[in-house]
Amino acid sequence: MAEFSNMLRQRLAATQDGARVHPDADTLTAFSEQLLPGAERQQVMAHLAACAPCRELLALSQSETPAAVLQPVFKPAPVSSWRRFFTPAMGLGAAVAGIALTAVLVLHSPQKPALQQPEPSLDAKAPVLDQKPVTEAKASPAPDQSAASESQPAVSAKPAPPAVSAGLAGMPRGKDRVENRTLAASVAPARVSGNISPANNALPGSQAAAAPPVLAAELKKSDFVNTSLFANDGVVADWDGRSASPPATQAQASATRFVANANTQFPGFSDIPPAPAGDKSHIRMLPSAPPDSTEHYSLVRKIERSARSAFGKATAPAINSNTLSFSAMGGTGTFSADLQKGQPIEAASAPAKSEASALEQSDALSARSMSARRRLGSSVVPSGWKVVDGTLMKDIGQSWEDAYPASVGKFEFTFVQSHGGDVWAGGTQAMLIHSRDAGATWENVKLGDTASGSIVNVLFGGNRVQVKTSDDQAWSSSDGGKTWSLQPAEK
């Protein structure tokens, strides 16, 4: 084959005709950016194939990180149905199901001690239970457990079978469950669990500020708060089983936050690059919901819920690319200084309000948003978005269709970013639109009066949105796009 390659090389060189007329810089640029119409592109391609100098020029003028090759819309990689059975979530789901089964049996047989060996018929599940202490030892250090228990004065401790009941009651309720919460539930058993009455749900702001045996004591400059971990798809259930937006519940939840070292291994967190040795940074996660006060759930129902939460979104990454890009506003792979430093202050100064009110004011997880998500669950969800020739296109399965025909003649789209049903698209003249329901309805988003240029980037996670324009303006909003502020230009 080597000789054949050499021969090809020789004969190809003979086809180099040294053309007299070369495409100009504009045409080469348009070719490089794939903006030429088909016939003209073929012409330029034919010229390039025969003209070494133009190839050299084209190669030299290529960007190191071309935008054309990067995909602005991230899609989960297709996974075959068989591969799903071998994901870590499968093992996790089996473990949770085993824990649930054992827990219910233990709870319903009061005459036996909690740590008694399970029934002979359940011997097959015993190895799964045996693995649990290993998980605990890895994920939750002992000081955190004590700190968490001290910071919950309103909790009426129910120590009897804590390790198992937390795993059970922490299971998410509601339709929009994600792996993250199953994960939180599975690592939660080390904490003190118990029943929390609705009256005790709201922790005062002062308590949240004073809570930090877990927070401030552990939080160093290299720490970062993974606020968007649950913000995109992850819905955090409050004590009543309803949804709550993570920002609204940070102050309260911080009191019981679970602190895991960055090196802690979580199944499904394949997006997170492994921390280098000696890295002291931490990921703080919201705790699982406390145990359910009602114990009349049937065995079948609980197992069904556990299994559904484990298998429902087995392929969804715990942290998606959007989350990472949002966190990387301050630089590639790092969290911005504002996010690093501002978070404890934010947690301390959060108003003391009940989680119910936080829920009502939460925009990201409003009734409309939730209903949109429910709709998405049953209807066709566009799996991809792109901008072609200034037109916003969405993938409807077999083909692409214009997703926003109203833009024709008014402005051109330049950028689109989506995650689930949340879609942000921007165009010329700082035009920005947002859809919460995968493009079924759109709302115009008005940046500040001084906004100019074309939208070149939109980063979002939860209620935080940052928009960059071609005029080097950076607009940010922390309320889902209702109000915007212009960020000072980067030096």
Add this chain to the structure above:
Amino acid sequence: MSSGPRPVEAALISVRVLFEKSGGERYGLTLQAFELVLEQVAAKYHPGAGQRQKLEFWRDLKLEELALARACAAGHDTAWQAFLTRFREKLYDIARGITKEDSSGRDLADSLYADLYGTSERDGRRVSRLNFYMGRGSLEGWLRTVLAQEFVNRYRKTKRLVSLEEQAEDGVQFSAAEPGPAGPIDSRLGAAVDEALGQLEPEERLVLASYYLDNRTLTEIGRMIGVHESTISRRLEKLLKGLRKQVIAGLVSRGMNRVQAEEALEADVRYLQLDVTKKLQENRSAAFQQNKGSD
């Protein structure tokens, strides 16, 4: 009777829409000046096109950047401010990326700035290089291409000025004479390969030429064409297999049997009478002299 606008009025309305879309007004450009620019672009790329075709062509241009470039060329301060804010640092970065060295990159970018501002005069008017930007691709991409072109020109100029000492160091005087034509090879082989190459699509020929003649990496070729490097790798493999089959088929059709055709493909390439380096150098000098004149 229809009360809609007449064709000429409709065209004007559309040009006005394009002008508003370009935001040329904030750079100090007038509608008339912008229309002249559009006509100039259409005359260059679509001479003799009708009004409707021209409007469709103009709609696909990078109007905002075209207005900015032309306003800069016309000397509007607001436009220059916007241009420098957006492209000053980028230009330095691009130049550094091309030259792979800081000081020469800065030097290259500075020289382009001078050209963009317009140091030469024609008919009493400053001639800015930005007048050559036509808006077909992005302004940043155009600047990148122009910088690359400038770099190649500079390299060629300095390459010509090689001292005798440097030549001696390189051992030019002592190099062996070019070998004469070697023994003849079956002409049917060359014809079969040429035939197979001639049947390739332009993109396939471009991939082959970039890989075998220019020694580009898969990543570089992928960037040039706008596909991932793994795609290029797969295409190359497929291409080679296909070509081999075609060449063998060509040789068989020219009277060889299959074994002979296979043996012919293993022929030593030194028997082929072609000098690739010489050929490429010839093409290069001709091309860049032409290119220099076109801008």
